[in-house]
Amino acid sequence: MKLDTSLLTGLPPFSRLDREQIRQILDDATSRRYEEGATIFQEGHDAERFYLLLDGYLRVIRTTPDGEQIIVLHISPGQLFGIAKALQRSTYPATAVAAAESIALSWPMRLWESYVAQYEGFATESYKTLGQRLGEIQTTLTEMATQAVEQRVAAVLLRMTNQSGQKTEEGIEIGFPVTRHNISDMTGTTLHTVSRLLSAWEKDGIVRSSRKHIVVTDPHALMLLSRPKG
């Protein structure tokens, strides 16, 4: 399939490139669709390709030695992922799973160096998003270590609405399917506690939820809940 150059034109890693350069990059790329729940690549496997998410949402997961899954972060459309080379790694540091049906472009990892060398701004923009992710991971870890469960869950809901929120009549809806179990993986608690919190918040008119689907109807109230005390 011939891909349109408008797919990449506005995106940070390619923002300083002209149409012809983008055309070349797209001709190197493979486009693929992933079902909800499909694994794009696995932690520890050889990093053969790097990716750009065009549509959908991904969960990036790490598995602890005792088999527990931690959701490290989410990837939104327009972001590069699986860029192991930027981390000086030859294997993927985490597993990427499609949280919703998704479409991603990918390139052979050997092109990474050539893009970095050849295209102005590609490296700096990529490292910028990498740095932003590290910051996000760090604040998540700090929250996990210092804040109570209720505050962590509130913070995670807010982060997901910021990353993928879509306005509806009711409020802001998280743009991909999320289960209580997913949220418990993100916050280091249990699905039961998440269920109780969401039920309580629903009664207070802060959220509205159904199966795999959450709408935040009162973001300000959640913001207050994400802060200690209260």
Add this chain to the structure above:
DNA sequence: CCATTAAATGTAC
């Protein structure tokens, strides 16, 4: 305050 256990109810395929 929160995890665990267990049981019941919903909901999608």
Add this chain to the structure above:
DNA sequence: GTACATTTAATGG
């Protein structure tokens, strides 16, 4: 009907 999501109560650290 099966499988999975969600809720709720009970119990204990």
